[in-house]
Amino acid sequence: MGFLIRTAITAVAFYIAANMVTGLYFPSLANLIIAAIIFGLVNAVIRPIVATLSLPLTVLTLGLFTLVVNALMLGLTALLMPGMRITSFGTAFLAALIIWVVSWLANKLIGDRASAT
Template structure:
């Protein structure tokens, strides 16, 4: 149940980011939902490895490199999802920030009521 709610939150965050950032595009609502699922899997599998490998630079930048990792995860999702397009790294970076903010706000509202 928690996975479905978090996927729905990510899908809403993708929708908001696609409307705010001109270089992020989804071909359909179905593509957006599937992209949210793929994004969750990419974050669960690849992000921990990438975060561990980039730990020294993350410490040197006082955690700001995490934003770059978020953009890379979004770009990887776009590579894996045929109906999703990101036009530039700047677009990925800005969209990753918006997705992070929306997801953070939604998780604050939901809190611990959702089982992980």
């Protein structure tokens, strides 16, 4: 149940980011939901490896490089998701920042209920 809630939160965050950032496109609502699932899988499987390898840069930049890692994971999701398009790294960076903020706010409002089920 927690996976479904997190996927729904990510889908809403994608929708908000697509409406706020020019250069982030989803052809349909179904593609947006599938992209949220792929993004969750990318963050679960690939992000820990990239975060570990980039740990020296993350420490050197006092954690700010994490935003670059998030943008890279969003770009990877766009490569894996047919129809999803990101026009530039700047678009991916800004969209990843918006997705992070929306997800953080939603998780704060929901609390640990999403991960407890």
